[in-house]
Amino acid sequence: MKNRLKVLRAERDWSQAELADRLGVSRQTVNSIETGKYDPSLELAFRIAALFSQRIEEIFTPGPG
């Protein structure tokens, strides 16, 4: 799954650690999602979407990361 997490984070000038804190996950999780090595659970995807005030499908799209 492809995602725009890195772009959205960069737009807000947040570090991976800062984003991880806001989401309540580890920095490793944020890094793995950004690099496409890990697809988040639906619950976490909803939290990410809510944090960036976007719909899930605006952040995550099907296809190889």
Next chain:
Amino acid sequence: MIEQRHADGPSNLAIAIPLATWLVLYFAIRFYLESDAVIDGSVRLALAFLPTPLFALFLWKFIQGLRSADELERRIQLEALAVAFPLGLLLLATLALVQRAVPLDPENWSYGHVWQIFAMLYLLGLVLARRRYA
């Protein structure tokens, strides 16, 4: 051991202390039972079970840690066990065949050796899973 946990879970130290205590007690009792000490059979049996509650405590803390872990950490732990468990079964099954094929020296191949290989298989699985998501 378990990384990336939420604050409500036990610390790594709280998980490691019962495990370390179990290991020390296990090897102390093993050393004693292997020595020439003359003690009653029922006492020997009681000594063999003495470390078990410590391992149960470790297991309880470990599961608490897993439940409070970040979702990626839970995935990593699951993949580590998914590697270790079948390999452990394979080891036991193969040993059972080898034991019937040739005589195995209990000094080299016994329950006392095999459980340590299980621990190493878990660590191998952990390394592989962490590398995958690094």
